[in-house]
Amino acid sequence: xxxxxxxxxxxxxxxxFPLMGTFAQQAAPSGSIEVITxxxxxxxxxxxxxxxxxxxxxxxxxxxxxxGVTRGFIRFSNGTFSDPIVDPNDTxxxxxxxxxxxxxxxxxxxxxxxxxxHSFFWSNGTFTEYDVPGTVQTNLLGINEPGDFTGAFDPDGxxxxxxxxxxxxxxxxxxxxxxxxxxxxxEINNNKKLTVGYYIDAAAILHGFYRDxxxxxxxxxxxxxxxGTVLFGVDNKNSVVGRYADAAGVTHGLLFVPPDSxxxxxxxxxxxxxLNGINQRGDIVGRYVDAAGIAHGFIARVRGTPSGNxxxxxxxxxxxxxxxxxxxxxxxxxxxxxxxx
Numbered sequence: 001x002x003x004x005x006x007x008x009x010x011x012x013x014x015x016x017f018p019l020m021g022t023f024a025q026q027a028a029p030s031g032s033i034e035v036i037t038x039x040x041x042x043x044x045x046x047x048x049x050x051x052x053x054x055x056x057x058x059x060x061x062x063x064x065x066x067x068g069v070t071r072g073f074i075r076f077s078n079g080t081f082s083d084p085i086v087d088p089n090d091t092x093x094x095x096x097x098x099x100x101x102x103x104x105x106x107x108x109x110x111x112x113x114x115x116x117x118h119s120f121f122w123s124n125g126t127f128t129e130y131d132v133p134g135t136v137q138t139n140l141l142g143i144n145e146p147g148d149f150t151g152a153f154d155p156d157g158x159x160x161x162x163x164x165x166x167x168x169x170x171x172x173x174x175x176x177x178x179x180x181x182x183x184x185x186x187e188i189n190n191n192k193k194l195t196v197g198y199y200i201d202a203a204a205i206l207h208g209f210y211r212d213x214x215x216x217x218x219x220x221x222x223x224x225x226x227x228g229t230v231l232f233g234v235d236n237k238n239s240v241v242g243r244y245a246d247a248a249g250v251t252h253g254l255l256f257v258p259p260d261s262x263x264x265x266x267x268x269x270x271x272x273x274x275l276n277g278i279n280q281r282g283d284i285v286g287r288y289v290d291a292a293g294i295a296h297g298f299i300a301r302v303r304g305t306p307s308g309n310x311x312x313x314x315x316x317x318x319x320x321x322x323x324x325x326x327x328x329x330x331x332x333x334x335x336x337x338x339x340x341x
Contacts, residue, residue, distance in 0.1 A: 004200055031304045033265045033284065034254065036135065038298045041073050041081060047295040047332050049341055050075070052099045052142060052187070052277035053285040054234060059277075060100035060108075061285075062341070064331050072097030072108050072122075073299070087120050087127055096341065097122075099142035099149070099187065107140035107149055119151065132164065132171060139339050141197075142187035142233070150185040150195060151340060161339070163211075165195055176209050176219050178202065184339045185211070189234045190280075194258070196231040196240050198340065206340070208242060210258060223254060223262040230340045231256065233277040237304065241275035241284055251328060253286055255302065267298065272333050274341075278302075295332035 040048045040248055041063035050061035063084075064070050069200035072085030072095050082259030087110035094111040115289040131138040137154035139161070153163035153173070163185035165172045175183045181200025188195040199219065203207040208221030222229045225245055228285045228334035231242040231254075240256040253273040255263035267273045267288035275286040282302035287295050299333040 003046075005276050007252040031302075033253075033262060033263070033300050033302055035298050035300045036160065037079075037268070038078070039075060040296055041075075044230075045294075048297040049295055049332075050276055050285040050289055050297040051097060051277050053283055053299070053339065054100050054104075055104050055145075055279050055281065055284060056102055057299075058100055058104060058299070059176040059285050059299070060094045060097040060106050061276075062297075067093075068331070070094055072106065074100065074104070074106065083159075085122060087129075089118070089129065092241070096248075098140060098151075098341075100162050101139035101143050102147050105143060105147075107143045108153075110141045137161070139184070141185065141339060144188055144192075145190045146192075148188050148192065150188050150197070152182065153195075163195075163197060163199075165211075167192075172215075174211065174215075174217070175199075176217055182338070183209075187234050189236050189238070191236050193236075194234050194238050194240070196234045196242075198242075200338075208240075208256070210234075210240065217249075218258065221256060223256075223264065229254070232275070232340075235278045235280050235282075239278055239282075241278045241286070243274040245334075255284075258339075265300075272328055275300075278292065289328070289332045291302075293330055293332050 029265050041121035046067035047064040050059050053059050059075040062070050064264045076081040085097055090110040091113045093189040097106050097108045109117050109119045111117055117137045117139055118192050119138045124165040132153040135155050136157040140149055140151040142150040149166040151164050151258045154161050161182035162173045162175050164181040176199040178201055179199035180202040183199045185195050185197040193213045198206050198208050208229040208230040211217050225246050226244040227247055229244040233241045243251055243252045244254050246249045251272040253275040255267035270288040272289035275284050277285045284300045287297050290297050
């Protein structure tokens with residue numbers, strides 16, 4: 001599929017409700033998300049999984065080829081692509097591009113033969129390997145303009161990750177209370193007011209969270225009807241992007257404005273949409289999966305600003321299912337990996 005210039009304007013519905021308990025619903029009169037273009041990393045049968053977008057419009061992500069090998073990439077703002085990004089220590093065919101800033105410093109991770117995950121900074125073709133000292137595994141998931149980075153680490157080989165924020169050579173580690181399956185920090189905005197990510201509870205259900213500038217954790221962040229929520233990216237206006245799955249197994253793109261405003265976005269004709277990154281201009285990068293199971297990247301733009309303070313009449317809580325519906329665990333979809341991509 002060749003990149004194509006398209007404009008799809010879809011009015012989103014704004015759901016406004018507290019993070020726990022009751023919820024309210026209200027139409028958004030001026031909010032919309034427009035798809036500007038779609039793209040695929042060159043090569044027959046590649047699955048394209050974009051992750052973040054910087055202020056220049058450069059996109060970082062990963063592609064999975066027909067043999068199942070995962071490689072990082074940059075799609076530059078002019079529509080051209082970098083060569084595959086492959087960490088020199090990757091011995092199993094698994095290197096991911098996860099975050100990018102305006103200087104085109106990329107953060108990502110790779111796997112080695114024992115199955116553990118390790119991370120890197122990449123700039124102008126040079127890799128700098130990175131692991132949180134004394135830990136077994138490290139995933140770097142985002143980097144902002146000042147060079148602050150986010151991610152997660154496994155301190156003892158248990159597979160239970162703690163979230164991390166790196167600033168000025170110091171690491172701040174944290175875990176969401178009740179996150180029996182781990183906490184993953186995906187991005188901190190440039191003004192350092194918000195860090196976003198997700199955690200896994202004791203029932204193996206995924207929930208979004210955000211951490212404010214004081215260090216206070218706000219959770220769970222789940223739109224109505226969600227059986228699994230991931231928050232991936234945040235801009236300086238505190239607009240947050242991510243995705244959630246519903247009980248029917250459909251995955252929806254998500255735009256969240258704290259404390260309790262939600263937009264749902266679905267790419268036309270697709271049962272899987274993920275919004276993975278957002279920049280200060282309101283450009284969003286994400287992906288959708290087509291009927292053949294192929295993942296394609298897209299760039300969209302937010303039109304209008306939803307109100308994070310609007311409140312509607314409270315309603316009785318929904319009777320949500322007690323069991324999560326099976327998610328699309330193919331490489332194109334939820335990916336079958338942790339952390340989510």
